[in-house]
Amino acid sequence: MYALVDCNNFYVSCERVFDPSLRGQPVIVLSNNDGCAISRSDEAKEAGIEMGAIPHLIPGIIREKGIRMFSSNYTLYGDMSDRVMKTLSGFVPRMEIYSIDEAFLDMSSMPYTDLLSLGLEIRTTVLRDTGIPTCVGIAPTKALAKMANRYAKKRNKKIGVHWAANDNLVKEMLEYTGVGDVWGIGREYALMLLRNGIKTALDFCEAPEDFVRTNMSVVGLRLQNELKGISTIAWEDSPAPKKNIACARSFGTLTSDKILMAEAIGNFTANCAGKLRRQQSFAKSIRISINTNPHLTNEKQYYRSVVIQLDTPTASTPELIKYALKGFHIIFKDDHRYMKCGVELLDLVPETEIQLNMFVSPANKRMTKAIAAIDKVNGAMGKDLVRFGIQGFQRKYKARAAHLSPCYTTNIKHIIKIK
Secondary structure (H helix, E strand, O other): OEEEEEEOOHHHHHHHHHOHHHOOOOEEEEOHHHOOEEEEOHHHHHOOOOOOOOHHHOHHHHHHHOOEEEOOOHHHHHHHHHHHHHHHHOOOOOEEEEEOOEEEEEOOOOOOOOHHHHHHHHHHHHHHHHOOOEEEEEEOOHHHHHHHHHHHHHHOOOOOEEEOOOHHHHHHHHHHOEHHHOOOOOHHHHHHHHHOOOOEHHHHHHOOHHHHHHHHHHHHHHHHHHHOOOOOOOOOOOOOOOOOEEEEEEEEEEEOOHHHHHHHHHHHHHHHHHHHHHOOEEEEEEEEEEEEOOOOOOOOOOEEEEEEEEEEEEOOHHHHHHHHHHHHHHHOOOOOOEEEEEEEEEOOEEHHHOOOOOOOOOOOHHHHHHHHHHHHHHHHHOOOOOOOHHHOOOOOOOOOOOOOOOOOOOOHHHOOOOO
């Protein structure tokens, strides 16, 4: 048996932990640059706020329904996620973190016979220890556990747990779930299946294997077996190394300031380089992109990206910044107002499999030690406490965050004071 534990309206729930006045109120959390709604409380959903709703296009509803809005506070959400995952890890010998607010728990070797009670205990403990409400789905495979979690939210939200303990309960769950709501079936596949009369997860489960293999390849067949109770989706004890690492952000305001944009490029590159070292990989090439706002049709439009091949694979922040700025200077035009820029590290390889270039000197050992020391200091004292000059300090390019809450758990200045 597997359990899928999912935090309810996670970003909104994080805000409510530290501001009890938000409980029972319609609340939404906005995307980067305060663009659109990416997390909604149940009350906001009932008020008619759709996922992706753009606040400035619905000011009347915002005022009328008293919608509370918050900018994305990823520092807070990341720390709260870590607390939830550490709490969950105490229940099972093996856990797979699926996303910032979801985790699979392997219950196959658990001595419990009443997994419903265990699911209720998990939910109660997480709420008590972190303040975050969850739902728990328990079933024989990962795909069915994902479905059971959804079923718990839709049919048993007060209990918050659904254990598909036998074939009848699994069948009931499959009949209830539309084929487009099955984990792993995207929009195009869902439309194809509907055209062929396959409307529910049960219909898909009972579809001929030849049809599934022909139209959805071996991936679809694997998913069908999962719904039949045959475990085919591999367990990942640790996340697979990323094949590329990217950082792209919209600016708070349009800009044509080359120095400001170079600072942004430097910071985005340093961000990517840190992630690269943490997964013990090197990059062979780097892509830089810049673009104007395509929605402002009265302004000159420009989008350009360039890929720079590195002389030798590296994870060195100053080396990567050097190549990133080289690419930026190639594509920058000073007669445009830019909305966004991005950096992407490509062709990643494990640091143990580096093919050296006989015409280029290997990495400077002193610089390697210096970067390791910088990483250690920043890890202990705070992100970017030690940085390279191009990264600057003011970050005037930062995205809008007019409704940002404090970093209650990671910034000592933001700790709640009881009077």
